Amino acid sequence: MAAAVSRDDELVTKSPNDQRSYRLLRLANGLCALLVHDPEIYADGYPPQASKAHEHEEMQEEEGEDDEESDEDDAGYSDEEGDDDDGEDEDVEWEEDGSEPKKRKEKGGDKPLVKKAAAAMCVGIGSFADPPKAQGLAHFLEHMLFMGSSEFPDENEYDSYLSKHGGASNAFTETEYTCYHFEVKREYLKGALDRFSQFFVSPLVKAETMDREILAVDSEFNQVLQSDSCRLYQLQSHTCSQGHPLNRFTWGNKKSLVDAMGSGINLREEILQMYMKNYHGGAMKLVIIGGEPLDILEGWTMELFSKVKAGPLLDMTPKTDMSFWKSGKLYKLEAVRDLHSLILSWTLPCLHKEYMKKPEDYLAHLLGHEGKGSLLYFLKAKGWAGTLSAGVGSGGSQRSSYAYIFEMSIRLTDSGLKNVFEVIGAVYQYIKLLKQSEPQEWIFKELQDIGYMEFRFAEEQPPDDYAVDLAENMLFYSEKHIVCGEYIYEDWDPELVKHALCFFNPDNMRVDLLSRSFDKQSQAIQCEPWFGSQYIEEDIPSSFIESWRNPVQLDADLHLPKKNEFIPGDFTLRNANSPRSSSEDNPHCIVDEPLIKLWYKMDMTFNVPRANTYFLISVKDGYSSLENSVLTELFANLLKDELNEVLYQAYVAKLETSLSVVGSKLEIKLYGYNDKLPILLSNILSTFRSFSPKTDRFEVIKEDLERAYKNTNLKPMSHSTYLRLQVLCEIFWDVDEKLGILMNLTFTDLVKFIPKILSQLHIEGLCHGNLSEEEAINISKIFCNTLSAQTLPEEARHGERVICIPNGENFVRSVRVKNDLEENSVVEVYYPVEQDIGKGATRLRAITDLFSSIIEEPCFDQLRTKEQLGYTVKSSPRMTYRMLGYCFQVMSSKYSPVYLQSRIDNFINGLSTLLDGLDDETFEHHRSGLIANKLEKDPSLSYQTDDYWSQIVCKRYIFDMPKLEAEELRTIKKDDVITWYNTYIRSLAPKHRRLAIHVYGCNSDIAEAAKLQEQLWTAIDDVQSLKVSSQFYSSLC
Structure with a gap:
């Protein structure tokens, strides 16, 4: 060697x-x-x-003993580039308490937590x-x-x-x-x-x-x-x-x-x-x-x-500038979703060697800013835009040795679509402002301070993600900066910023416009050959190009951002003088009052000046009717819109906020550096208490929500899960019905509704991280002192109930894809197991996870690799409002749901042979591997908080659940798994029951669904009629 x-x-x-x-x-x-x-x-x-x-x-390799046949896991060679949908996940109204066997969780206990290599x-x-x-x-x-x-x-x-x-x-x-x-x-x-x-x-x-x-x-x-x-x-x-x-x-x-x-x-x-x-x-x-x-x-x-063959060192030298696109063109691309999106692209020279100066980040910070005086603030005031993002993406095409591609993506309103060239004109007004203002060192210094802060207190990633990041960094950064290169802003170079700004001109700009509002009868329509996308290539009128090249005037409402007041200055660790005690292993309740219940845990593990504070707010009648559920969403979205400027400033300083509707509740999450967290929370709650929506923003946000509803369920995998949950949950408002209600709602309706839902509240929360108990209690006081609401009685708080499918029943729900051009069909087969309650619940979860571990690879091997049904083949446990179940999913562009169902059934029926033939060594590998997953250390504070929060949301409050499951796994035998399969999954098993969701792609004939009724399947034609005649489990959360 x-x-x-x-x-x-x-x-x-x-x-x-x-x-x-x-x-x-x-x-x-x-x-x-x-x-x-x-x-x-x-x-x-x-x-x-x-x-x-x-x-x-x-020894095994030398003796040739390790020759078990199986195929790669779905993650084995999936292309992450293809899996990434760039934030295109639909807006859906449900939340499922997932139970994935590989999820990293807090383990607690005396056994040291383990990490993977x-x-x-x-x-x-x-x-x-x-x-x-x-x-x-x-x-x-x-x-x-x-x-x-x-x-x-x-x-x-x-x-x-x-x-x-x-x-x-x-x-x-x-x-x-x-x-x-x-x-x-x-x-x-x-x-x-x-x-x-x-x-x-x-x-x-x-x-x-x-x-x-x-x-x-x-x-x-x-x-x-x-x-x-x-x-x-x-x-x-x-x-x-x-x-x-x-x-x-x-x-x-x-x-x-x-x-x-x-x-x-x-x-x-x-x-x-x-x-x-x-x-x-x-x-x-x-x-x-x-x-x-x-x-x-x-x-x-x-x-x-050392056995890898030798070769010359990689040459990452920037290539000679080459022309990318024709200038002066507008490309109109027909969108799949209901949206209007304007994308402006400028090509910059390759900046690989300028990573210590990061001029592209400086410009992205200003062009993508959302505070007062920013481009987005200006466009929103005009009623032209809802969101804006700007910068050089992290993908290889955006950061290649040929060029950096700086993109600005603007989500337009209907009015913005009609004034698209005026929107571009506003962009060039802001660019002119930047050119006239000279690069500002204080702005660079803010980015520098935030970058160093993030490097100093970087949250640990899962090891495989960290390995990928480091390997990629080795391609682009000097050896000294492999770890810190993405964080450092070391050299202030105003001339380089000016040089980069020179490329922001109309002659170097590409304009793409995504919308479903184009004239499809136009003679100019062309077809992109691989995706079959329809597009139109148009010349941009020269008069607009000339006006963009040198805007005559600069609107007074456009100016540089003010200094960021949320950048933290106190990084003191609260646990420095707090000896660890057993009582701190898990969250404990420190406030239990009529209005608020608060759980707390000081971080004793990660030692970073961060805190995560999560809150669920139950509101009066927020989910009691279809109309109320829509009004609640409107209220939440308008509140976020009102808070956007302050939330964005905090976001830049790495103190983030999530505000969303989760079923019947409002969920507010604040997470990041704890120094300014109470100030941000006070700001949010003050606005929450006194919020009075504006008519013009109501119309814009209503338009956004309308599009969100229309775009829900465009992806067949999400559609199938949505349809399953719609059957399982007693109250699950249909998104198409919500759309119908939304269209008729008025501003007056919302104004009357807001005082009603805010009149009675109940809050349950978690404070976790770098906060003392006193600070956490003070956070609860911010709620009590700011919100002058009465307590929402427990009986008035919505609790979801799950349908009880009778033993022996085989339900099937068959629908067409929502997108008429979607070729993929999906079959999702769900087997209810038991409610997650009682003395045997932990063991049942452990057995279910072990069954999943054992069959995951054979399922993939048979249905994807051997039968080539489709790229996506999944099998995993599901936890739906504390109802444990098991799910098989296959998506295919080649086969109909009826055929996919037959192949899934064939695989499931063959599991008896697979489980019976499982040798002791292989079983032990699966069991010990699953135990290791259960006991794997959380990589960061955020992972740990999310695990604690899931226990609070589902009202289980077993914060060391993975440790308990690992203990159960040590006593589980192969016969226990076989018994579980023979009880819940095997055909004609005593507790066998299932719900199949069939989503038919555009190339599959839904008339085939009639064949299933000949095979003892019961078709669900009307979900509400089924629920009226069904029994439901008691509500647990």
Whole structure:
């Protein structure tokens, strides 16, 4: 084994609060590795068991014993680029208390909390390298690397190993790099690295798996076919200059890859050539996070990754400027959702080397500001816009070596759509203001202070996410700044800001307009070939371009922001003089008064000057009727709109607020640095108490809510879950009926309604983090002193009840997709188990989670990999208002719901054989892996707060629930899981009952649903009629 060319334990700059150790390692083959020793992974000491685990793995490999067949987990090779919907999740009215077995939770107790190990590898090749005749090749290569290696030829070995040892993996293809990453139980890191390293040493790229993986790529593409953000990105790529790397179809699909083969291209040879040319040590950045000493991690790195072939160091030099788009054009793209969105894009030179100055962040801060004097404030006053965001995105296409793309996205009102060129004119007025005002050092200093504060007190991420971030940082930052590069604003360079501002001109601007309000009969309509999106390319009148180039006047309402009063100055830790006691392990109630009940826990773990304060406010009759539920949402949205300026200032200073309607309640969350938190809360509650809506904002917010209702359920997966919950919940107001009510509501209706809902209240809250008990009590007093409401009686507080599906019943609800162009169909099959109450509830949850762990990979293997039903195949427990259940979900663009149901049933019926044949060793791997997940340490204060809050929201108040579940798991046997399956899931089981939701895509015939009634299914034609004749469980929350 060759020695490392260089190593350095002192080079990387880390936060003074970061207890991890870092070693930078350069191998002879050019590979650069960052090794991270996290002492908390083995907080109980580096044990002999870990070494024995590694030895046991090596013995198994030598003896050829580890040959279990299974396929990759859904996370095994899903492309995160394709999964990201850019904030397009629909506005839905329900909330479900999810119970996911892999969720990180607070564990408490005497046993030390454990963390997982992780690794990530970034390779400097991405979709910009796709050959024009085989577009999507880099993404396809990413998929193929999971299909086995010379050392581990079973195509499922890597993911099977991770699955058995409490781990998971993922990968994504960017424009100029591809990233692979995993996490695993701490003692199995070496075995996971052994399998992982073979991706980069000797992948097999099996010819017999290629057709199947092309279908997987195609299914992945079909998932984003109706995504507005993805359609816009592809239109921008399609209309980019010919020959530019951005002029690509980066996802790839069956057509792009099969057509490549049809034109005589040997796809496997193309993949191997791309791999051999680009997958070498000089192009690779590796991160390993483990609990082992750095010397051991270095030994493993040398042993496993020295085998990677050598190659020249990655060249990240900015490319010569190339023209991206034609100037003077307006692209009108037909939207899927009901929206009007204006996107302005300016190309800046590549700024990779200017990360210590960050001129693009300075400009984003000002152009995207939401305070008084800002562009958004001005546009809202005109009634033209609702939201605005600006900046250079984090994606590879926005930050490439060719250029940085600065985007401004403005959500327009109907009036704004009619005045779109005037909106752009206002943008250029603000740009003129920035050019005239000269760059302001005090603004840079604010960003600098906030950046350093965030670096100093950075909240820890899950290890796999952190590994990915570090590997990506290694591509763009100097070795010294791998950890801190994204936070630092070190050098104030006003000339560079001025230089960047020069690119904000009409000749360098692209204009995209998304809406459903275009003339579809226009002769100018064109079709983007991959997504089939309809668009119009128009010339912008030269008179407007000239007026934007040098605005004649500057509106007096536009000015620079004032200094931010929410930037914290007190970072004192409240626990410094508070010895830990057993009473502080979990939240405890410190205020229990008629108006407010408050839970409290001082942070004794993370030692950061942050606090999270969450509150549920029950209001009088806020959910008692369909009309009241809509009025409550209007009130909440108008209140947020009224508070926007102050909330935005706090947000910039990293003190964030969430205000939303959760079922029958208002939920307010304040989270971030605790110094100014009471001031912000007082401001919010004062506005809450005296709020009086304005007529003009009422009309705008009503328009926004109308669109939100129309856009609900456009995604078939969300639609199926919505429909399931609509059946299960006794009161679940239909969104289409809410839309009908909304259209007829007046400003007077709302004004009359507000005093009524605020006349009686009840608050339940949680204060967690860097707050003393006295400070928490004072927060409760802010509520009591500010809100002069009477107490809402307990019997008047809404509690949700869940329908009791009779044993032996098989309900099915069949509907069409809401979007007529949506090709995907979805089947969601839900099995009720029991109410989550009583002495046996903890054990039942544990068995359900263990069943899920055991069948997750076989389910994926059978339904996705072998049968290729679709890209999305899921199985997991569900917790719906304290009703435990189990759910199977499949989404497919190829098969009808009736066929999908038959294949799900076939898999479920075969589980008896699978469970009976489960050997003791495999069962123990699943059990111990699940225990490790239950006992995994929360990575940050926010994770821990969310776990505590879920216990309060569902009124369970078992704050050490994962620890109790882990204890139960230690006594659960395989026969217990089989008994559970034979009781609740198996056909004709004594408590077998199910609800199937079938959402029919546009290419499936809903008339097929009649076939199900011949198979003992009961069709649900009228949900309300079903509820009238049904029994319901008692309300628990």
